[in-house]
Amino acid sequence: MSHISSFSPRNSGTAAIDARGLVKHFGDVTAVAGIDLLVPKGMIFAILGPNGAGKTTLMRMLATLARPDSGTASVMGHDLVSEPDAVRGAIAMTGQFASLDEDLTGRENLILLARLWGFKGRHARERADDLLAAFDLAAAAAKQVKAYSGGMRRRLDIAASLIVTPGVLFLDEPTTGLDPTARKDVWRMIRELALSGVTILLTTQYLEEADQLAARIAVIDKGRKIAEGTSRELKAQTGSGFVHVSLADASRRAAAAAVLEKELGVEIQQSAEGAELSAMAGSAEAANRALAALIAQGIELTDFSMGQPSLDEVFFALTGEKSRDAEEERMSA
Amino acid sequence: MSDAPPAVLKTVARPPKPSALSNALTFGWRAMLKFRHVPEQLFDLVMTPIMFTLLFTFVFGGALAGSTSDYLQFFLPGILVQTVVFNAVYSGMGLSTDLGKGLFDRFRSLPIWPLAPFAGLMVGDILRHLIAASIILTIGLLLGYRPEMGLPGVLGAFAFLVAIGFGMGWIFIVLGLLISTPTTVMTLGFTFLFPLVFASNIMVDPATMPDWLRAFVDVNPVSLMTTAIRGLMNGGGSWGDVGLALIAPALITAALAPVTLALYRRR
Structure with missing residues (x-):
């Protein structure tokens, strides 16, 4: 593994995520084959890799949704395995598929989650309305989610992760399937959140997305981290x-x-x-x-x-394979 | 849009951690909202038992029991058992749907009582059972059914239905956790339930069945439930019957509640 890093001191006091040697198998398949990750507080950190690289599994482990087979990790200072509830209190996760109740309205979805967090009565409704307004969904508040467009769902899904401001927000492929306008909207929201101090770990298959948003990028392929650094460092490496x-x-x-x-x-x-x-x-x-x-x-x-070089070229240089972006461009050409 | 973060994105602190009961009631509220937004689901739940009640009473009733009114008196408590047992399949389907949509991933990443989502499913189930049973009973009353044990008997029967629905529900919750396709959960559920419901004493007196079948019918939990609810509504039963009928739901709960939790945590 080529490791380039201008930032390295392991200091748990400033780390939002400190993972060492995480491994996860599904039967005979090794989804994550020993990954270290150090994400300082307040940073937007991107995990970049093709389909099946292990990005989602890595994120699910960090969000307490999958138990690591080996390795240790702490999130906002709490151990993943021994203090899962403390970790859950400090994070929020927006999965790859909108994790919303389609039958309920957008407002009801947010009130449901606000109540689960402990907001009562009027406070839960106010929190839901504030988030709907902030995410430009007030007009659709009383519509069932099944009637929402892809971009609206994604906005509501991110709003649902912000009922209580999380220490770490996990975003699994936040813009996959969105049109360019909706994608730019989501990017803007992610930047605004980071400005307010939230640490953001996002996975993406889009090199441009990592380049646009993230202060640091880890490139993952076949369950391993093959490179890490700033966008500039990764480019310089090739x-x-x-x-x-x-x-x-x-x-x-x-x-x-x-x-x-x-x-x-x-x-x-x-x-x-x-x-x-x-x-x-x-x-x-x-x-x-x-x-x-x-x-x-x-x-x-x-x-x-x-x-x-562009990140496409970096990915090619690192893995010897075309990125998904390049593949898609080739298909549509 | 400005570059500054909107005011709403400023840090919002976590309120005091809610109780397990509060979590469960919140999920129950979700189940109630579902009734408001998807009233069609009630149609699915009650159409089959209504058809059964009408067809069996008017087509077979006279032949089976001498008169349609005598047959209705015999059949109606049993169809309530059938309704509740069949309805349990729907909560498994709902769970399978939620899991497929990633909704449970969000619930599982929240700092809440881990069993709260299931408690919410149960609340939904109980409501479904009570609503469906009320509709069937109302139709029965219109057709001439008379519960000889009066209102206390009916209330007792409804409490009993909730208990057996709760017990049977675990089977389909486990199926819902194991199987990612809601329609497969339904097909498997009905494949398992049809023989249980038909090879019972719900529709007919088992006296004329061959010995080997009657041996099964006599110990079929659905038969025991039917005998118990007939006693509660029509009289002539005993608390022993009720106790016997509750053994299967109690055993299922004891066996499958821990399995449910383990499966949920494992995912």
């Missing part, structure tokens, strides 16, 4: 100089890829459309030489740039 070129003629990409591969000596990544190529260049000089070679071959470029 090499500084990335060269991106866009071809005027997509049919020449094989020739262009051959030229780049010869000049740079690394594997060339091709975009979904096939008109764009990118590759790691060891240095700016190498990148310049590669560009010159392309032009010398008469391959016309519409655009080129040098800079840091």
